[in-house]
Amino acid sequence: MNSPRLPPAILIMGPTASGKTAVAMALADRFPVELISVDSAQVFRDMDIGTAKPDRATLARYPHRLIDIISPEESYSAARFRADALVAMDEITKASKVPVLVGGTMLYFRALLHGLADLPQADAALRAKIDAEAAAEGWPAMHAKLALLDPTTAARLHTTDSQRLQRALEICRLTGRPMSELLAESEKQKPPYDLLSIGLLPSDRAVLHDRIARRFDEMLLAGLDDEVRLLRQKYDLSLNLPSMRCVGYRQTWEAQDGTIPRQELRDRGIFATRQLAKRQITWLTNSFEAETFDCLNPMLTEQVAEHTARFLAT
Structure with missing residues (x-):
């Protein structure tokens, strides 16, 4: 039917x-x-x-x-x-x-x-920590870290896109889940x-x-x-x-x-x-x-x- x-x-x-x-x-x-x-x-x-x-x-x-x-x-x-x-x-x-x-x-x-998407609000302390890591290691290194946690998001971001890399890493660390997964849920x-x-x-x-x-x-x-x-x-x-x-x-x-x-x-x-x-x-x-x-x-x-x-x- x-x-x-x-x-x-x-x-x-x-x-x-x-x-x-x-x-x-x-x-x-x-x-x-x-x-x-x-x-x-x-x-x-x-x-x-x-x-x-x-x-x-x-x-x-x-x-x-x-x-x-x-x-x-x-x-x-x-x-x-x-x-x-x-x-x-x-x-x-x-x-x-x-x-x-x-x-x-x-x-x-x-x-x-x-x-x-049910994304968490910004966390100032965590953002400061990510920025400090980036200052010491460089944003390409932070991109590599994101690729391990959320390869889907990392694949669409440039290695020097600091603002979006920071947000994606922040979400991964706050929720324990990839941002791409959370966004995919909202698409449903x-x-x-x-x-x-x-x-x-x-x-x-x-x-x-x-x-x-x-x-x-x-x-x-x-x-x-x-x-x-x-x-x-x-x-x-x-x-x-x-x-x-x-x-x-x-x-x-x-x-x-x-x-x-x-x-x-x-x-x-x-x-x-x-x-x-x-x-x-x-x-x-x-x-x-x-x-x-x-x-x-x-x-x-x-x-x-x-x-x-x-x-x-x-």
Whole structure:
């Protein structure tokens, strides 16, 4: 007998300004789905303009779970996202709908798909001991020690990659187990869903860069500077918090404080956003098996909708 099909779920991944939200809303118009945000910036309340958060009218028509759930003073981890997302997916499935997870935080997608390895926290004393050994013997010698304890990890690390060698040795000595073994266990934590992964990638990065520039200009016109000023008045914030390290917010804060010239805010914000998009594209290209679509194609929403219809019909 064939095993019963797992409940369906859809992932929509892509870099900033690739049109993910528009695609997700188009699916919501056509299919019985509910949306879950996969965005490490949109989790913060009162951070609306700089996160490109859908406006109130849009959210009223197309509700997104995991938006506006914590204060900008708090932190939100990939582990917490995974737990929250799985709860939301289960609730949506039990309501006879299909969860659609949409966003650009690739670490969150990876955590959802593969789980999080149960790795120990850093041990300062042990790290100091490893560093002392390396100072006396050299990192190639430490690499040889790792090869005896964890040959799989050693094989993918360069003999002078001090940071990763230190961490791998630290884990071996703290747990008595190879890091590769612990990571392999986390890979078995795939969620119990029949997943359709959709990746939105640009056929021309220059066009995406133009979109990013236009959107940042729109954020500035919409009052990003005032938003950051109000956030600083309302909350006890610093540049060390994850919320204020978000692209656009850090640069605006620095311009307000005079750390950078105000006339450089636009260029620095656009540059940082383009760098973010580059990292997102690299993650999506190298770390996920997704059906990819050109996010610049005028027929994008129709193409994704047709692909989704075939998936849900099977």
